[in-house]
Amino acid sequence: MESEILDIWIVNKDTGVILLHRNYSEVELIKSELFGSILSAIFNWNFSDDPDEQEGIKSIELGDKALHFSLEENSILLIIGINVSEGFDQHKLMHLFDVIIKKFAEDGWYEKVNDIMLDTDEYNKFIPVLDSIVKDFEDKLKNRFTSDVQLSIKEILLKVANGEMEAKAAADLIEKLKKS
Secondary structure, eight states, X not given: OOOSEEEEEEEETTTOOEEEEEEXXXXXXXXXXXXXXXXXXXXXXXXXXXXXXXXXXXXXXXXXXXXXXXEOSTTEEEEEEEEOOTTOOHXXXXXXXXXXXXXXXXXTOGGGTTOTTSOGGGGXXXXXXXXXXXXXXXXXXXXXXXXXXXXXXXXXXXXXXXXXXXXXXXXXXXXXXXXX
């Protein structure tokens, strides 16, 4: 199963500075050089300063890819680029946002967001934590996917046993499930 998470950016909304970018795929979804400034401009125009009153852009779809946004306290804009797949659970993605932001705050990074003297390379210290969070997320998705495929195969075999499906059709369907 291909990774659902492609890229994660943590951006200072006020300045457009990309504090951290982590790519989890072979291809970069969007070139990061101008990405932070462009998104900062969009979000400064489009969002209230109060995260509870946010309206406007929540995601941008780019074919089979999507960018999901969350504006957090202390001018943090968290962006997650994903593969769009049928049945992708938005609630799990929102949970991922929450876990990343909570850990970012717990590790003391919020206090440093507006420190203009802080080199953005300092935020790279958060990458191992981010990698661990993403790995846990991907593992849970993979386990869910494996369980769904196993359940589907059992249902197909039951239909064959009950005479509701021919063996050849069942074999073809099982092959498709294994490839998805």
